[in-house]
Amino acid sequence: MDDSGEYRRIAVFGGVYSNYLALEATLADAGGRGAEAVFCLGDMGAFGPHPDRVFPLLKAGKVLAIQGNYDESLAMGKEDCGCGYTDPRDNHFARLSYAYTVRNTAPENTAWLGRLPRQRRMRLGRYRTLLCHGSPRRINEFLWESATPNGLIEKFLREYRADAILCTHTGIKWHRILADDHHLVNIGAIGRPENDGTTVVWYALLTAEDDLRVEFIPVAYDHEALACEMEHEGLPYEFAETIRTGWWTTCLEILPAKERARGKY
């Protein structure tokens, strides 16, 4: 595990999903908010067009990244993305985007993904902070707000000796403060909107002063341009629709009841 130092203010994003236009906008926004470091919790590819376009941006932005399940699958040459879907419709769409991403990612970028650490640790003020993709115990475990019990978070914090855990993988942000000033922050995703009918994407700004302050920052970007490129690349119509409308059209069966109820489909 990588030890990534001590900070007072950091920007954290995840789930890039090849959305290089949102990545560009996120990095510009974070730069203007005084973040001492920018972290990415993985899943550079999937869903969007031209996967190679995110890598120069991540490198130029000196982003401290970890592997997501997608990155791990690409780097290891696995047959599927390891997203953890369980029904045929979601798996159908996952296969299409994984095949496209494998085909269009340069070997040097795949190798770079393979060299990323799986987790990072740091001090955020007085908070011992663990950064992971899905959960501390599994790279593709979904931690949804309505499906993550307090008892489980406490267990993670105890076993991994942390005061705060930052994760992504689900694509929908949330933050819970537990007893003893313990935190779990799912920082959301910048690759696609979060199933709320708006086209913005989200990242998190964390500031450690007396307390830990977590702000979720909406990022607007040229989503229409991205949707057009996705169509031009032959990616599924359903994906472009999500970018244009803010409603998820795929990956629906993995949503717990409360999160599913908030969406359109």
Added chain:
Amino acid sequence: MTTPAAPFAQLSALWIQVTGTWCNLKCTHCFNASGPTDPWLKSLDTGTVLHSLEEAESLGVKEIYFTGGEPFLHKDILPLVEAALRVAPTTVLTNGTRITDRVADALAALAAASPYSLEVRISVDDVDRERNDRVRGRGAFDKAVRALKLLSGRGLLPILTATEILQAELSEGTGMYDRFRDFLLSIGIAKPRVKIIPVFRMGRLGESGEDLLTEEMLRGFDFSLLQCTETRVVADGGVYACPILAGLKEARLSEGSLEASFRPCQLYHRSCVTCYQTGMTCRNA
């Protein structure tokens, strides 16, 4: 030849076989031969369930499932679901026959009061009434559909759960998932949810099929694909390795303590081959 064992990783899913094998239906393919008379596995008393929920919470459980038999036959099922929802997201597996307006209202109120999701899985084996009722019993289809509608109408988003028992009768290329999804859309359920599980050749179907698992078959196998590495079931008589084998003495891992059941379980049963081959899980996802 030694029986292979699956290591225990962590308690992720706690199952509570709350009504044992007591059910108001008598499906022809029921893997644990549940039925209305002389259940071979008794219901759990309320105190036992509450104690298990408390222990599971301290052990960091991620999700809780109520099953049977038919859970809505238990006199305290609603308070038990309420107690479970204070601990973790909770799922009830039901045939839907007991879900009336009153029960649906109560479930909706419990769901709204909890930060965690309440999932209700309703068993249907075919979108055709006659074919479904041939295996599940007369009237089962209409009551299950009523339950699906009542819950959907209250924003609860039930999960239609189907076994593959009638799949062999369908013409090739007929996607089972799509058939159920289209059916749900056709009855006005705008957010269709479908879970499909394989048939276990046991219980009322009688045991047949594959040979047992061997050490050789499991060499290099990713054990995390087996749900018994992170699932435990509280049922009459103690704590068992998985929902399929609950109540069978060979699968019993402790007399009641969850923590004492955190040890490898023997993959001794023919149904273990089904999990090994299909990667299936009884969990929602």
